Amino acid sequence: MLVDVTAAPTFTSRPKVELHVHLDCSLTRRALNRLGNPIGEAEFRRLYTAPERCDNLMDYLRAIGPSAAALQTAPALAIATDEMMRALAADGVIHAEIRFAPHTHQRGGLSLDQVMAAVTEGLAAGAEATGITAGLILCALRDYPPEANLTVIELAHRWRDRGVVGVDLAGDEAGHPAAANRAVFDRAHVLGLPVTAHAGEAAGPDSLAEVMALLAPARIGHGVRAIESEDLLAEIKARNLHLEVCPSSNIQVGVYSDYADHPIDRMSRRGLSLSINTDARTVAPLSLSLEYRRLAVAFGWQTGEFLAHNLEALRHAFWPEAAKPALGGRLVEGWSG
Ligand SMILES: [Zn+2]
Numbered sequence: 001m002l003v004d005v006t007a008a009p010t011f012t013s014r015p016k017v018e019l020h021v022h023l024d025c026s027l028t029r030r031a032l033n034r035l036g037n038p039i040g041e042a043e044f045r046r047l048y049t050a051p052e053r054c055d056n057l058m059d060y061l062r063a064i065g066p067s068a069a070a071l072q073t074a075p076a077l078a079i080a081t082d083e084m085m086r087a088l089a090a091d092g093v094i095h096a097e098i099r100f101a102p103h104t105h106q107r108g109g110l111s112l113d114q115v116m117a118a119v120t121e122g123l124a125a126g127a128e129a130t131g132i133t134a135g136l137i138l139c140a141l142r143d144y145p146p147e148a149n150l151t152v153i154e155l156a157h158r159w160r161d162r163g164v165v166g167v168d169l170a171g172d173e174a175g176h177p178a179a180a181n182r183a184v185f186d187r188a189h190v191l192g193l194p195v196t197a198h199a200g201e202a203a204g205p206d207s208l209a210e211v212m213a214l215l216a217p218a219r220i221g222h223g224v225r226a227i228e229s230e231d232l233l234a235e236i237k238a239r240n241l242h243l244e245v246c247p248s249s250n251i252q253v254g255v256y257s258d259y260a261d262h263p264i265d266r267m268s269r270r271g272l273s274l275s276i277n278t279d280a281r282t283v284a285p286l287s288l289s290l291e292y293r294r295l296a297v298a299f300g301w302q303t304g305e306f307l308a309h310n311l312e313a314l315r316h317a318f319w320p321e322a323a324k325p326a327l328g329g330r331l332v333e334g335w336s337g
Contacts, residue, residue: 001052002053002258002259002294003259003294003297005290005293005296007297008294008297009293010293011288011289011292011293012090012091012092012287013092014092014289014292014335015093015094015310015330015331015333015334015335016091016092016093016094016288016289017093017313017314017317017327017331018088018093018096018275018277018278018288018313019097019196019219019242019244019275019277019316019317020097020099020196020246020277020278020279021096021097021099021277021278021279021280021281022098022170022279022280023071023080023081023084023098023100023119024068024071024101024105025067025279025282025284026067026087026278026280027071027084028080028083028086028281028282029044030083030087031076031082032044032070034079034083035070035076035079037070047063047066048063048066048067048282049285050062050063050064050252050283050284052248052251052252052284053251053252053254053257054252054254057253060252060283064283068104069107071105072105072106072108073110073118074114074115074117074118075118077105077115077118077119078121078122078125079122080122081118081119081121081122081125082122082123082125082126082129083126084098084281085122085123085125085127085129085130085132085134086129086130087281088130088132088134089126089131089132091289092289094132094330095132095314095319095327096132096133096135097134097135097136097137097165097166097317097318098134098137099136099137099170100119100136100138100139101144101171102115102116102138102152102155103144103151103152112151116155116159116164119163120136123136123163124163133319133323135163135165135166135318135319136159136165137164137165137166137167137168137196137318138152138155138159138164138166139167139168139169139171140153140167140169140181140184140185141169141170141171142171142172142173142175142176142181143171143172143176144171146180146181146184149181149184150183152167153167153184153185153188153191154187156188156191156193157191160193165194165317165318165319166193166195166196166318167185167188167193167194167195168195168196168197168198169185169198169199169215169217170198170221171198172202173198173199173207174202174203174207177207177210178199178210178211178215179210181215182214185197185214185216189216194218194318195215195217195218195219196218196219196220196221196244196318197215197217198220198222199211199220199221199222199223200220200225201221201225201250201253201255202253202255204228205226205229205232207225208223208226208229209235212235212236212239212241218241218316218318219241219242219243219244219316220236220241220242220243220244221244222243222244222250222255223236223243223244223245224243224245224255224262224263224264224267226267226272233270233272236272237270237272240273242273242275242313242316244274244275244277245264245267245274246276246277246278246279247259247262247276247291247294248278248284248290248291248294249277249279249280249284249286252280252284259294260298262298264276264295264299265295265298268305268309273312273315273316274309274312275309275310275313276291276292276295276306276309276313277291292306303335307331307332307335310331311331311332314327314328314331
């Protein structure tokens with residue numbers, strides 16, 4: 001157990017904003033049931049989740065395999081997205097940004113536009129069923145050729161009015177510098193697409209500085225290893241960059257050995273703009289409510305911290321500014337008392 005949360009409040013009914021969660025790491029058992037592949041809870045855990053602390057990356061990747069394999073048809077993508085929205089709503093999430101790499105869902109022969117049609121259909125169904133709002137972030141991958149990543153940017157542009165809110169750089173940070181994708185993200189900026197990028201997780205401050213200098217993102221996925229550089233912390237603050245922090249995910253893949261070692265509390269105290277995220281709801285397995293319980297126990301976080309970080313998440317969400325005050329009002333109301 002990462003943190004004993006038995007004495008902590010549950011947080012399930014508290015309203016939350018989640019900005020960093022991957023579709024292919026969050027496939028639910030209910031989605032598999034609806035797709036005609038019923039699976040018992042124990043078997044689901046064994047096949048689709050990774051240990052809370054993985055000994056190596058293979059432990060983690062092994063758990064993503066079955067989910068990735070399942071998400072290669074239009075019905076699977078639509079139902080998985082719909083069910084993910086329902087899981088988010090059940091967790092108290094009122095607004096989410098769900099990300100995925102479209103190219104990784106083409107093994108069954110779907111075109112990129114067919115992938116998008118299926119995911120946006122599921123997103124609309126989930127929004128209708130739950131009343132929550134969500135946008136899609138399309139991921140370019142560090143280990144993919146820049147030409148393939150450029151098609152992701154163009155795809156995001158084409159689907160921007162139909163659910164897509166931004167683009168991301170994901171994939172193996174340690175082995176693939178961001179420089180190869182500079183022109184890809186130049187194109188995203190030309191098209192006016194909001195940009196976030198994974199950095200400062202598997203690699204340290206140099207990788208973060210590279211991404212900030214070359215890709216000019218508005219937000220950073222993780223970014224926690226900025227804590228190793230005073231210069232970087234100052235620059236992140238000066239640029240008003242937002243960090244999408246995923247504490248349990250970092251511990252699961254061994255960036256930090258223990259929850260108490262995680263820098264989220266130190267970063268929060270230094271006034272950095274950050275949000276709390278799951279990254280991978282099924283592979284973890286994790287809910288945002290459980291993550292909040294861990295933060296409450298490990299660092300004594302209370303209503304004030306949680307509300308502040310949710311308001312920061314909303315402020316930096318790739319969502320129409322006109323829609324934010326109503327969501328902000330629900331956050332303030334839901335965290336009062
Ligand atoms: Zn991620």
